[in-house]
Amino acid sequence: MKILKIQTLRGPNQWSIQRHQLVVVRLDLEDFPKNIVSFYQDIIKVLPSLVHSSLDSPHSHPQAITSAAEVVQLVALELQKLTGMNVGFGTVRPTIEANVYQVIFEYQHEQAGRYAARAAVRLCQSILDIGEYSQAELQKDFKDLIELRLEGQLGPSTESIVAEAKARRIPWVELGSRAMIQLGFGVYQKRIQATLSNYTGILGVELACDKEGTKRILRDSGVPVPRGTVIRSAKYLEDAIAEVGGFPIVVKPLSGNHGRGISIDVRSLLAAEDAFEMAHEVSEDVIIERFHTGRDHRVLVINGKVIAVAERVPAHVYGDGKSTVSELIEITNKDPRRGDGHDNVLTRIEVDRNSQDLLQRQGLSLDSIPAVGQICYLRATANLSTGGIAVDRTDDIHPENIWLAERVAKIIGLDIAGIDVVTSDISKPLRLTDSVIVEVNAAPGFRMHTSPSVGIPRNVAEPVINMLFPPGAPYRVPIVSITGTNGKTTTTRLTAHIFKQTNRVVGYTTTDGIYIGDWLVEKGDTTGPYSAQVILRDPTVEVAILETARGGILRSGLGFDGCDVGVVMNVQADHLGIGDIETVEDLANLKSVVVQSAFPSGYAVLNADDPLVVKMAEKVKAQVAYFSMTPDSPIVTAHTQQGGLAAVYENGYLSILKGDWTLRIEQAVNVPITLGGKAAFQIQNALAASLAAFAQGVRIEDIRSALTSFVASSNQTPGRMNLFNLGKFHALVDYAHNPAGYKAIADFISTWNGECIGVIGAPGDRRDIDIEELGQLSANMFDRVIIKEDLDRRGREVNAVAALMQKGVSSVKPNLPCDIILNEAEAVAIALDQAPEGGLVVIFPEKVDAVIATIEARMPKDTATQDAAKPSNSPAVL
Numbered sequence: 001m002k003i004l005k006i007q008t009l010r011g012p013n014q015w016s017i018q019r020h021q022l023v024v025v026r027l028d029l030e031d032f033p034k035n036i037v038s039f040y041q042d043i044i045k046v047l048p049s050l051v052h053s054s055l056d057s058p059h060s061h062p063q064a065i066t067s068a069a070e071v072v073q074l075v076a077l078e079l080q081k082l083t084g085m086n087v088g089f090g091t092v093r094p095t096i097e098a099n100v101y102q103v104i105f106e107y108q109h110e111q112a113g114r115y116a117a118r119a120a121v122r123l124c125q126s127i128l129d130i131g132e133y134s135q136a137e138l139q140k141d142f143k144d145l146i147e148l149r150l151e152g153q154l155g156p157s158t159e160s161i162v163a164e165a166k167a168r169r170i171p172w173v174e175l176g177s178r179a180m181i182q183l184g185f186g187v188y189q190k191r192i193q194a195t196l197s198n199y200t201g202i203l204g205v206e207l208a209c210d211k212e213g214t215k216r217i218l219r220d221s222g223v224p225v226p227r228g229t230v231i232r233s234a235k236y237l238e239d240a241i242a243e244v245g246g247f248p249i250v251v252k253p254l255s256g257n258h259g260r261g262i263s264i265d266v267r268s269l270l271a272a273e274d275a276f277e278m279a280h281e282v283s284e285d286v287i288i289e290r291f292h293t294g295r296d297h298r299v300l301v302i303n304g305k306v307i308a309v310a311e312r313v314p315a316h317v318y319g320d321g322k323s324t325v326s327e328l329i330e331i332t333n334k335d336p337r338r339g340d341g342h343d344n345v346l347t348r349i350e351v352d353r354n355s356q357d358l359l360q361r362q363g364l365s366l367d368s369i370p371a372v373g374q375i376c377y378l379r380a381t382a383n384l385s386t387g388g389i390a391v392d393r394t395d396d397i398h399p400e401n402i403w404l405a406e407r408v409a410k411i412i413g414l415d416i417a418g419i420d421v422v423t424s425d426i427s428k429p430l431r432l433t434d435s436v437i438v439e440v441n442a443a444p445g446f447r448m449h450t451s452p453s454v455g456i457p458r459n460v461a462e463p464v465i466n467m468l469f470p471p472g473a474p475y476r477v478p479i480v481s482i483t484g485t486n487g488k489t490t491t492t493r494l495t496a497h498i499f500k501q502t503n504r505v506v507g508y509t510t511t512d513g514i515y516i517g518d519w520l521v522e523k524g525d526t527t528g529p530y531s532a533q534v535i536l537r538d539p540t541v542e543v544a545i546l547e548t549a550r551g552g553i554l555r556s557g558l559g560f561d562g563c564d565v566g567v568v569m570n571v572q573a574d575h576l577g578i579g580d581i582e583t584v585e586d587l588a589n590l591k592s593v594v595v596q597s598a599f600p601s602g603y604a605v606l607n608a609d610d611p612l613v614v615k616m617a618e619k620v621k622a623q624v625a626y627f628s629m630t631p632d633s634p635i636v637t638a639h640t641q642q643g644g645l646a647a648v649y650e651n652g653y654l655s656i657l658k659g660d661w662t663l664r665i666e667q668a669v670n671v672p673i674t675l676g677g678k679a680a681f682q683i684q685n686a687l688a689a690s691l692a693a694f695a696q697g698v699r700i701e702d703i704r705s706a707l708t709s710f711v712a713s714s715n716q717t718p719g720r721m722n723l724f725n726l727g728k729f730h731a732l733v734d735y736a737h738n739p740a741g742y743k744a745i746a747d748f749i750s751t752w753n754g755e756c757i758g759v760i761g762a763p764g765d766r767r768d769i770d771i772e773e774l775g776q777l778s779a780n781m782f783d784r785v786i787i788k789e790d791l792d793r794r795g796r797e798v799n800a801v802a803a804l805m806q807k808g809v810s811s812v813k814p815n816l817p818c819d820i821i822l823n824e825a826e827a828v829a830i831a832l833d834q835a836p837e838g839g840l841v842v843i844f845p846e847k848v849d850a851v852i853a854t855i856e857a858r859m860p861k862d863t864a865t866q867d868a869a870k871p872s873n874s875p876a877v878l
Contacts, residue, residue, distance in 0.1 A: 001068065001125055002028045004100070006117055008110050011529060011557035012597040014590050015104045019089050020557060023076070023113040025103040027121070032068050032099065032128075039127065040065045043075060046123065046133045050078050067092060068124065069101035076105050076120035080112060083145040095580050102580060109152030112145050119145070150340075155179070157195050157446040164461035170475045171561050173537060183468060185560075186477035186507070186541040190468040195416045195443045197468060204413030208442040211254055211287055214412060221411050223404065224436045228289035230254060234276050240288035241272065248291040250438075251275035253283030263354075264380045265291050271361075278354070292436050294422040296382040297393060299401070300449055300460055301409035301417045303467040306402045308449040308458040309394045309426065315349045315379040315387030319370025325359065326351075326366040329378070337453075338387075345451040349378055349387035390448035392455025393426050400429040408440060415467065418444025477541055479560055480692050483548045483594045484569025484607075485587070486741050487685045490673065490720045491569060492547040494689040497710045501702035504542035507535035511549070511735075512718055512848070516541060528552025529559025536560060548594050550587065554579045558593060564602040565692045566595035566622070569685070571612040572740035578765060588612040598622035603645070603695040605688060608635045625695055627687040629680060631655075647691035649683050654707070656694055665690055666704045672711045673721065678751060681744040682721060719848035721748075727860045729754070729835040732842045733851055737763055739770070742777045745842060749781065754838035758782035759831045761824070761844055764794035764801050771801055775808020782842070784817040785809055788827035790846040798822070828854055 005026040009015075015022055033039065044050055065071060073090040080087045090105035107113025119141045126133040154162060158181060165172050165183050173182040175191070183190045190198045196205070207214055215225045227244045231237065241249055251272060252262040261282035263275035272288075279286040300308045317328035329349050332338070338346040351366065355378045359365055362376060370376050382388045401421070409417040423435030430436070449458045469475050482492045489510050496508040496515070507516045509531040514521040516538055522531075527549035535544045536559070548558065571588040581587050595604035600621045607613040608626035614635055617624045624644065628636045631650035636657065640646050646657040649668065656663040668677035671686055690703050711717075719735040732749070736742050749756050760778050762771045778785050787802045787809075802820045809818045821827040828851055831841045845851040 001030055001032065001072070001121055001128075003118065003121055004028055006114055007555060008107070008114060009557035010110075011559055011561065012593055013553065013557035014593055015091060016089065017593065017596045019106055020561065021107050021110070021113070022089075022104055022557075023107050023117050025072070025076075025117045025121075026095075027069055027072060027101050027103050028097075029068050029099040029101065036065055036068060036071075039068065039124075040071055042127045042131060043071055043124065046127070046138065047075065047078050047082075049082065050074060067101065069103050072117075072120045072124055073103045073105050075123055076103075076113075076116040079116045079119055079123075079141060079145060080108065083112075083142055084149055085109065085112060085145075093580075096582055109149050111152055112148040115141075115145060115148055154181075155194060156450065158192065160446050160450050160459075160461040161192055161195075161464050164459070164465045168465065168469075170465070170469065171536075173533065175537070182537060183465075184475035185479075185536040186544060187505070187539060188474045188477060189537070189539055190475075192464075192468075193443075195446060195464070197415060197464065199415040199467065200442065201413050201415075204415075205442040207412055208414060208417070208440050209255055211252075211439060212285075214440050217411060218408060218437060218440075221407075223408055223411070224430055226250070226290045226292055226436045226438060228287050230285050230287055231276075232285055234273055234280075237272055237276055237288070238269065241269075244288055244290045250287075250289040250291045251279050252287050252289070253279045254285035254287055255283045262381050265293075274357070289438075292422045292434070292438075294424045294433070294435055295426075297421040297423060297426050298390075298444065298448060299397070299405040299419040299421055300444060300446075301405055301414075301419060302460065302463040303415055304406055304410060305463065306397065306405050307394075307463050308392070308460050309397045310448040310452055311391040311393050311426070312382030312384070312448060313389045313391065314377050314382045315355075316375050316377045317349075317370075319372055319374035319376065321372040322369065324367050324369055325364060325376055328370070328376070345447070346389065346453060347385055347387050351378065355379065384445070384448055389453035390451075392449070392452040392458065394449075394456070394458055396427045398427050398429055400431075401426060404430065404437075408437060412440045414440070414442055416444065416464065417441065476564075477536075477544055478565075478696055479536075479544045479546065479563040480565040480567065480696070481546045481548045481558070481560070481563040481594045481597070482567040482569070482688075482692070483550075483553075483591045484567070484613075485572040485738065486736075486744065487569040487681060487688075488547050488549075488567075489735075490682065490717050491567065491685045491689050492545055493717055493720075494673070494686060494706070494710050495567075495692050496543075496545040498689060498693040498698060498703055498706040499543045499545065499696075501706050502543075502698060505540050506543045506545060507538055507541035508545035508547070509535060510547045525549075529556045532559030550581070550590055551579075553590055553593055554581070558597055560597075562597045562599050562602075563594070564599060565605060565695055566598040566602070566620075567605040567688055567692050568592070568595055568607060568613045568616060569688060570607050570610045570740065572738060576767060576770065584612065588616070592616045592619055595620045595622070603692075605692050605695065607684070607688070608633050608639075608646070609684075623695075625691055627684070627691050629684055629687075645691070645695060647687040647694070649687060652677065654683065654686055654690060656690065656700070663700055665700055666707050671707045672709075673717070675721070675723065675748070679721060679744075679748050681747070718852065719845065722852065724855050724859060726832070726835075726855070726858055728837045729839040729841065731832065731835075731855050732840060733845060733848065733855065734842070735848060736844050738766075739773050739777060742774055742781065742844075746777065746781045749840060749842060752840045754840060755783045755836050756781065756840045756842060757784045757786065757831050757835060759786045759788060759824075759827050759841065759843040759845075760805060761788045761790055761846065762801050762805060763790065764792070764796035768804055771804040772808035772811070775805035775810075776812045777808075778805070779809045779812035779816055782816075785819070786827045786831050787818065787820045788824045789822045790824070792846070825850065825854065832858060 007024040009022040011020050069092045085108040087106040093102040123133045180193045212230050218225050229240045247267045248265045250264045261279040266272050296312045298310050333348045338348045379386045405419050418441035420439040449460045482488050496506045499506045509526045511525045513523045514526045527547045532546050598604045602622045603625050604620040604622045605625045608628040627647040629649045631648045636646045640657045643659045654665045668674045673682045722733040724731045787805045835841050
């Protein structure tokens with residue numbers, strides 16, 4: 001078997017609307033043996049847990065397996081599950097190619113999912129080739145998958161906040177820099193970095209990092225803190241010890257974290273000198289501080305309120321009277337809750353010089369055998385990252401200590417603060433127990449609170465989300481997603497223009513670029529998930545209008561988790577035979593992802609005149625609204641009689657229907673893109689855009705204003721029904737590239753009085769039959785045809801597309817003048833040079849900008865740029 005292609009999806013997709021993270025493997029089984037049951041039984045010998053896996057579609061018995069592709073899918077899932085990843089969904093689909101399958105399965109971390117695909121095929125191929133897969137190879141796969149999982153996963157604090165956001169359906173995005181996470185979309189977004197947030201002030205963070213400065217400000221505010229001083233050289237050590245009141249002392253770096261370089265309960269000058277050197281390796285400035293006996297507590301304050309309290313106990317082991325300290329550490333590390341770094345609830349205990357020095361001060365070594373119950377400390381500090389444990393004390397803290405901690409967080413200026421308190425009893429006021437606040441931490445870790453070793457786990461992420469998004473606060477901008485075979489770019493631009501009338505910043509994506517407000521962000525075909533993310537990540541965007549093409553959905557899924565309005569313009573034969581989309585029904589299923597992703601509170605805007613689009617209503621969870629060129633459409637009539645929403649073209653008007661009400665927007669003749677009401681497909685585009693906006697609460701007056709001011713010009717809709725007056729004749733530029741697009745243009749030019757010349761072409765990745773059909777259509781549309789080819793032939797030989805188009809033309813009208821001029825610029829120039837008076841040159845370009853520039857260079861100076869702005873001047877509407 002052989003992997004032909006691996007894709008990773010990151011949003012709603014044709015395989016699942018709910019499961020956004022899927023790997024899609026195009027797998028060639030080649031000459032696979034027919035005994036699938038025997039093969040699966042051999043697989044189970046290597047992965048016996050496979051039989052007991054709980055999947056969405058259980059395969060608990062070998063007889064349930066019908067294809068080796070299913071085995072690959074099951075193995076890929078199982079490898080991930082056995083290495084700590086919670087996955088379960090999978091499916092398999094055959095393709096039209098013999099022995100080639102689409103294998104789809106869920107992933108938790110993208111790189112791990114891709115690795116699992118390759119590992120599953122390797123394992124299965126090894127079973128086929130030699131009847132086994134070595135344990136060494138399997139263990140290496142496990143090791144690699146675990147490493148990829150650890151690399152891909154969020155830190156425990158970030159994960160808890162993201163989990164809370166997901167529980168509230170707040171979207172989140174990894175920003176790819178400095179471990180920042182965006183919560184929410186557009187103008188409503190907030191950002192976090194671990195437990196730093198939008199509201200964390202830089203002054204508070206800087207002060208918290210300056211431990212001595214923090215103590216000074218707290219001391220001046222009457223807060224109990226240990227006496228201390230800062231030195232840079234060991235020669236000042238004795239004076240510093242005397243200044244803080246003598247031994248015992250704490251020695252720690254001025255700037256450090258995770259307990260690095262800290263020594264506590266230092267009781268001799270020799271030990272103090274060693275401690276200074278250790279701290280000096282971490283920070284040039286070293287704090288000498290009075291040591292206070294007591295237990296280490298972390299008080300977490302969020303948004304001015306104490307949320308959780310944990311007692312932190314340094315890494316330690318208890319003697320059993322028979323094991324050495326080294327053996328006790330090994331036994332403790334076998335606890336399944338312990339892992340490396342932040343992998344598990346607890347961290348493995350690692351022995352270093354500090355551990356051995358601390359044991360020595362306790363009269364022990366790694367080879368000592370402590371008595372039963374004797375506690376042996378291995379770290380001086382109680383950080384979880386060095387093997388410590390946490391005991392929840394949230395319900396024990398005294399109210400006065402709560403008041404003091406909340407006051408301290410405000411004094412330092414932190415929205416999220418971890419306050420370290422040393423006290424013998426947190427349930428008593430600090431002033432009564434000679435206790436002190438030793439540190440205030442910015443970006444405090446949440447693991448000790450969300451997963452304490454002992455006590456009640458606390459949902460400390462909830463108050464963070466409440467702070468960032470108070471109840472009722474918005475976290476999404478309205479998203480309108482527009483798809484279809486034809487008309488989606490014009491509809492997207494018109495919809496964006498309508499929303500601009502509401503004085504909001506509109507971000508939109510189209511086949512010619514990404515726009516925010518009136519500005520082009522990035523030029524190109526930007527209709528995929530990357531482009532959508534550019535809009536949704538932008539903090540100035542208040543409304544997102546997203547053209548959503550088939551290619552992006554196929555490659556990566558949608559670039560968003562759901563939309564407020566999903567629009568499907570139509571489904572016509574185009575791009576068939578690409579990406580395993582073989583039929584128009586396949587294409588409809590793919591495009592239906594957009595409306596299936598519309599929120600239940602939103603709308604699916606569907607073309608009532610297209611049966612394939614109408615059928616999509618069966619799958620959507622949102623409210624349905626229809627648009628139609630036929631006012632008495634049975635579908636629209638039945639829908640509106642039940643109180644449904646619709647937009648129709650009736651009596652020359654674009655109108656909104658709501659139950660028994662008819663709200664007329666504007667006459668088509670007054671809507672420039674319809675070219676005086678003659679371009680039926682543009683009326684349809686306008687209906688869809690108007691309906692999408694109305695469903696989002698845009699006023700009829702704003703919709704009307706937008707319709708009457710939007711022009712099908714090279715500025716607003718480049719390559720979409722751009723009509724130019726060149727004095728003696730006209731030129732029409734449109735990006736039509738499929739039969740439906742050609743037919744729409746044919747309807748318009750059928751009213752043209754003069755001779756029509758067509759400069760035609762087709763994308764090379766279309767089927768031969770589709771390319772020939774474009775030639776056949778052109779034969780009936782034009783009085784003369786010039787066939788050109790795209791520079792990007794998409795795998796075709798030179799002249800291959802042109803020959804197919806010429807064949808199509810000749811099959812309909814053998815005597816029709818038909819020339820092949822492969823170079824687009826040359827073909828356009830010849831057509832313009834030879835255009836007769838009163839004629840029309842229709843150009844279906846590859847390079848829209850270059851063709852428009854050529855035409856505009858020929859325009860008379862006293863001629864309006866385009867007739868689309870003044871449709872009554874065009875012979876097409878006389």
